[in-house]
Amino acid sequence: MRAGVLQAIRRFFVDQGYLEVETPYIIPAPASEAHIDAIPADGAYLHTSPELCMKRLIACGYTKIFQICPCFRKAERGTQHLPQFTLLEWYRTGTDYMGLMDECEAMIGQVSREVGAGDEITYRHNRVNLRSPWERITVQEAFSRYGSMTWEEALKTDRFDEIMVTRIEPCLGAPRPTFLYDYPAPLAGLSRVKRSDPRVAERFELYVAGLEIANAFSELTNHLEQRERFEKERERRRKEGKTVYPLPERFLQALTIMPESAGIALGVDRLVMLLADQPTIDQVVAFTPEEL
């Protein structure tokens, strides 16, 4: 199943005219994000995602690129997390996060059919219909429908993540996959703020049967704003006693010439879990860290 999913993903993107790329796994400066920790590697770091290098390729003139690669995040281990996991990222110029939602629907639908899982899957006793259109709800709607307070109140009391995990996520993604979109701007470090409502950013997360599958956004292309946001995250990391990563200067420089684009990271292990109906990530990898 895992091999089938990887091959089907590649077929989809090649057919859509995407170029498969490879970027270095060892990088000097990972993106500074409050809750993502990189594993040190010989004076540098293992990348937590190929995001920065892939955006530099977009700035160089590539218009449609994808990559499937292992990524590394410190101290992430649970039924849906491994410190080494596989991400699929793709970037495209001339579109925004809404365009990526359509592409997600087409890609996952096609992969599911190609591996024999069909248009209707069952994940942990939930029936999910993968035919378009999928559900699209804003973070604001999700909080009013399933949460006990607004997202503004949740952010103020530092309960946003807790309400998301305990109340909202379990309700998302069945009987159709759900795009949860328009995240609070402070929670979207590398995405563009929405022009019509600057309190939110053009970011979405895809959920299928309660499982978080992908994170995407309209890319922030303003290098000054990006620098400021990295500085904020760095300050926060400093206060919490975490490692403060150097600023990725070459990436920031590349932003000055990067065109309007959108990008997405999709957890390949999670997609395999979903299509193979496996409750934990342990079941879809050859070896877990504990088995080595």
Next chain:
Amino acid sequence: MYNASDLKKGLKIQIDKEPYVIIDFQFSKPGKGQALYRCKLRNMISGIILDRTYRSVDSFESANLEQRRMQYLYSQDEHFHFMDVQNYEQSSLGADQVGDAKNYLTDNLEVDMLLFDGRPIGITLPNFVDLTVTKADPWVKGDSVSGDSKPVTLETDYTLRVPPFVEEGTRITVDTRTGEYVTRVKE
């Protein structure tokens, strides 16, 4: 001291000066959000179960627990008395702390007693104990109503179902985890 990243099923920690064991544990991390450590905890004294969600900045004290080999002596007024096999010190537990274990306690039985801050809070029995049947109805051949088992009472007043051939005065082995009959003891 433990950090949130040390939390796992089976770990024993101290909350509000009481010992808890983690009976269910889940690591969650919503998209780009902070790590959340969701625990179901059982109070090792009262048995009350709590749901708690911790974050990576939280830290925990380990529960000061100690296990000692004890011999069961006798019970009196709802109290069960034990003696440390090494230093002969005596301690006792209330009926609610002993719980169903009372069904298997006979004189001189050796058990593991758990102490929290030096205070006894519970016992762990051997997995199998031998007990004498004190009351059993004779087996009537061809009785198809009771099927292939019948109830008997043991020396501890515990009643369980056994195969029809078990008679009064027989010693039998019982699994203390399930409370079920295992076999007849060969003398």
